Every structure is written in C-alpha cells, then in structure tokens.
Amino acid sequence: MNGSGTATRTGVLSEVFCTFQGEGPHVGKRHLFVRLGGCSVGCRFCDTPDALRPGQGYAVRIPGLEVVRPNPIEPEAAVALVRDAVSRVCALHAVSVTGGEPLEQVDFLEPFLAGLAPLPVLLETAGTLPDALARVIDSVAIVSMDFKLPSVAHTAPSLDAHRRFLRLARRREVYVKVVVNDRLDAAEWDDAVRLLLDEAPDVPFIVQPETRRNGSLATTFSALAALADRATRLGLTDVRVIPQVHKFLGAP
Numbered sequence: 001m002n003g004s005g006t007a008t009r010t011g012v013l014s015e016v017f018c019t020f021q022g023e024g025p026h027v028g029k030r031h032l033f034v035r036l037g038g039c040s041v042g043c044r045f046c047d048t049p050d051a052l053r054p055g056q057g058y059a060v061r062i063p064g065l066e067v068v069r070p071n072p073i074e075p076e077a078a079v080a081l082v083r084d085a086v087s088r089v090c091a092l093h094a095v096s097v098t099g100g101e102p103l104e105q106v107d108f109l110e111p112f113l114a115g116l117a118p119l120p121v122l123l124e125t126a127g128t129l130p131d132a133l134a135r136v137i138d139s140v141a142i143v144s145m146d147f148k149l150p151s152v153a154h155t156a157p158s159l160d161a162h163r164r165f166l167r168l169a170r171r172r173e174v175y176v177k178v179v180v181n182d183r184l185d186a187a188e189w190d191d192a193v194r195l196l197l198d199e200a201p202d203v204p205f206i207v208q209p210e211t212r213r214n215g216s217l218a219t220t221f222s223a224l225a226a227l228a229d230r231a232t233r234l235g236l237t238d239v240r241v242i243p244q245v246h247k248f249l250g251a252p
C-alpha cells in the first residue's frame, strides 16, 4: 500500500537476465529470469542476498542490452522489457519469476503476470503466501514451491501455510523443492513428507543439497540417499536429488 492507503501497482526488480534454469526438474532449460527485490522470509542459506531488500535500481543483462535502470517499474513497462528480452533469445522454455519473494509484491505481480500471456511463466516462491498465490495462479504455468525446514532454513515453522499453498498450486504444474543440509531434523523431514502425502503425493519432490559459499555441498551423498529413500518408503512416488546446477556452470 502507498501513503494514501491504496495498493501500489509499481514493482521493485533486482535483475533481469538470461541463463539456464539451475534447480528442479526443468534444470538446464533456457530461461529468462526476472528477479524481484525484497524478501522477509530470512533463510539462513539464502544465496541471493542482493535481492533481500528493495534496491534503487535493477540490472538488465540480456543479449544486446546491459544496463542498470531505476526502480520502481510499472507492470506494463516490465511486460515490455520481458517481451523485448524474449525476442532476443531463441528457444526460451519459460520466464522464471523469482526473488527475493515475488509474492510479497502481489499488487505488481498480478498485472505483470497477466500481461505476459501467453508466455509460460515459472513462479519460484517460498510457498508461504497462499492468499497472494490465489491472485496470480491463473497466469502461472509452473509453480516451483519451496518447503522450508526450520532446522535448515532457521525460519519459523510454516506447515499450515505450505499446506494451503500446495492445495492452490495443484491447479498448475507444481514441484516441491526442499533444501537440506547435515543439520536437518528427522522429525521435520517426516512432517514435510506426510504433508505431501496428504495433499499431493505424486508431485515431484526435489531434494536440493545446500551449496556452501565455497561451492561444496553441506551434506553427504549417503545422507541424501537416506533422505530420498525414507521419503519413498513413506509413500512419495517421485523423489529426486538435484543440486544447484547453475553453480557448476558459473552461471548467475
């Protein structure tokens, strides 16, 4: 809301760039990333610290255009920027709208995503804002939903919000991504798996090992195998271990 009490439609971006999707089941596909600025979730392992607070400007790095522009941006201008970027890139699989937490800017996101049709949009989100998701779900093709484990992320428990979020996200292609490390609490793991069994037992469940700043993984192969096997034994049908591939490529 702005000072007059009405919702502001302008948005704050962090960066717009072309790369390969580095996480989840669409890894390796050519994506245009639109990263929104600002996130209040506070994950300990966050690897986008520059996007946690709204910045004064955003960087555009697409073929033939490298520039920094001022925030905020109107949704119509953001749509024009994406369409220009898409026209410069061949064989784009999707526009990945990420953050920060994009759903924290839902008043901007709603007209922005609606304006992108029919481009396929992949929404990357922490999966804790179901009311905001309800406003944009019809403009989203793929939902990449995080599942935050407090013992790993050092965030507050969010099982109820994740449950409501997943019920809505099921209307689209959705996968659930959970970051793990060697401090994971086994009871939290079982709670997360059981929630998925209740709500969406067939969606891809992506176990993503935390990548440390030095590039090493914050857990072991045997621990990852044990987690995946336990989730499968409990009843999930599509469990995959996929690290952050873009970090191996030196990509943003």
Ligand code: SF4
Pocket (backbone or CB within 6 Å): 039, 040, 041, 042, 043, 045, 046, 047, 048, 099, 100, 101, 126
């Ligand atoms: S939700 Fe994403 S952007 Fe926000 S703190 Fe967690 S990892 Fe960082």
